[in-house]
Amino acid sequence: MAIYLDHAATTPLRSEVLEAMLPYLTEAYGNASSTHGFGRRARAALDEAHETIASRIGAEAREIVLTSGGTEALNLGLKGAAWAGKAHGHRIVISSVEHHAVGHTVRHLEKFGFEIVELPVDRYGRVDPDNVDAAITDKTVLVAIMLANNEVGTIQPIAEIANRVHAHRGVLLAVDAVQAAPHLEIDVTALGVDLLAMSAHKFEGPKGVGALYLRHGTHILAQQQGGSQERHRRGGTENVAGAVGMATAFGLAVAERAETARRMRRLRERLQKAVLAVDGTELTGHPKDRLPGHLSLIARDTDGTAVAVSLDLHGIAASVGSACTSGSTEVSHVLSAMGYPEEEARGALRLTLGRTTTEAEIDEAAGIIPSVIASMRIGAAAVAADPMGQGVPA
Ligand SMILES: Cc1ncc(COP(=O)(O)O)c(C=O)c1O
Incomplete structure (x- = not known):
């Protein structure tokens, strides 16, 4: 059986979630805008989904x-x-x-006269709240900082950043919590955020469903015209089954989060110890303030893509960084921003555990991954064939 260590890319759909969704994919197929019984059943499920998601982040249903x-x-x-x-x-x-999803979106806005300021990060990928403060002028409308990074798992000091942002009147703080939501407690008031994004497929919900939290009173211009759904903020017939799936998955994830995080941290640390015992490897991201199941590293003198391909052949699903940049030849903008030179960033590898990852899988992975990395070091094959460096006969 393959060992799946790419939960930051996506997670399997949880059986309870599929069960909760099924009626809305079969007999309860009404359009939530219809006034008849079919429609009312869909509307009730949709309203409940808003309520469930909102209550788990300390928000109100109308803010989702x-x-x-x-x-x-x-x-x-x-x-x-x-x-x-x-x-x-x-x-x-x-x-x-x-x-x-943030970087390219604001770069698009640049074409329409917006000015984009990119803040530096330290070696661990952390933003300094003082830099946020210093970057805000009276022309600033919005600050967007993620809660946890998808490539290196680093958690940002969002509450502290929010304090700095809100010292400036009228400036909004938007937070990408897509990676954080499955693993970290989120209370929008304690964090002090105005907008926050989540995605169901990162916590064993269905793909293609997400949520935007919008603090009550925060004005946005709808980006889709043609319908008045979601309180005029997102036109289009609602994905009722998806909404039910997201709410069910999030409810379960939040209820089990503390226990799951403890277990994942322990397993990740075990794997980390085994993998970082290989010469030339280094943990990337913050050593402590990181997502519990997130192991990201650089293996010097390797090509991360080649290592991931080799691991796949050994039955282990891993990735080089974000799912979205895998397969491209560009090195990670995250590692570059953290100060890693291109040749080191090429050796990036990401192993991310999930709720369903077992001890047995980690034991097996801890036996395979170090030897695969060691064998993939550039020159490793030549060294093995010619340990004394005397030249290999043609
Ligand atoms: C940090 C982060 N933001 C945004 C997204 C995009 O979410 P989705 O896949 O639901 O569009 C991802 C997905 O990998 C992510 O990791």
């Missing part, structure tokens, strides 16, 4: 906009808030380690 995933939630939140605030200013501040 359901979307087609994290990317859409971020597009809606960032573009919507930027356009709504354009009369007051055109400056947007982000970190240099944001997911492309």
Whole structure:
């Protein structure tokens, strides 16, 4: 059986979630906008999904906009808030380690006259709250900083950043919590965020469903016209089964989060110890303030993509970084921002555990991964064939 260590890319759909969704994919197929019984049943399920998701992050149901995933939630939140605030200013501040769903979205806004400021991060991928403060001018409308990074698992000091942001009147803080939501407690009031994005497929929910939290009173311009759904904030017939799936998955994840995180941290540390025993390896991201199941590293003198391919052949699913940049030849903008030179960043590898990862799987992976990495070091084959360096006969 293959060992799946790529839960930051996506997670399996949990059986209870599928069960909860099934009626809305079969007999309860009503359109939530219809006034007849079929419609009312769909509406009730949709309302309950908003309520469940909201209550698990300390929000109100009306503050949740359901979307087609994290990317859409971020597009809606960032573009919507930027356009709504354009009369007051055109400056947007982000970190240099944001997911492309944030980075590319604001770069798109640049074409329409917005000014984008990218904040540096330290060696661990952390933003300094003082830098956030210093970057905000009277023309700033929006600051977007992620709660936890998808490539290196580093957790940002969001509550502290929020304090700095809100010292400036009218500036909004948008937070990408797509990776954090499965693992970290989220209370929008304690964190002090105005907008926050989540995605169901990162916590054993269905793919193609996400949520944008919008603090009550925060004005955004809708990005989709043609329907008045989601309180006029996101037109389009609602994905009722998806909403039910997301709410069920999130409810379960939150209820079990503390226990799951403890177990995942222990297993990740075990794997980490085995993998980092290989010469030339180094943990990337913050050593402590990181997602519990997230192991990211650099193996010097290797090509991360080649290592991941070799691990796949050995029955282990891993990735080089974000699922979205895998397969491209570009090195990670996250590792570059953290100060890793290109040749080191090429040796990046990401192993991410999930709720369903077992001890037996980690024991097996801990036996395979170090030897695969060691064998993939550039020159390792030549060294093995010619240990004394005397030249190999032709
Ligand atoms: C940090 C982060 N933000 C946003 C996204 C995009 O979410 P989705 O896949 O739901 O569009 C991802 C997905 O990998 C992510 O890791």
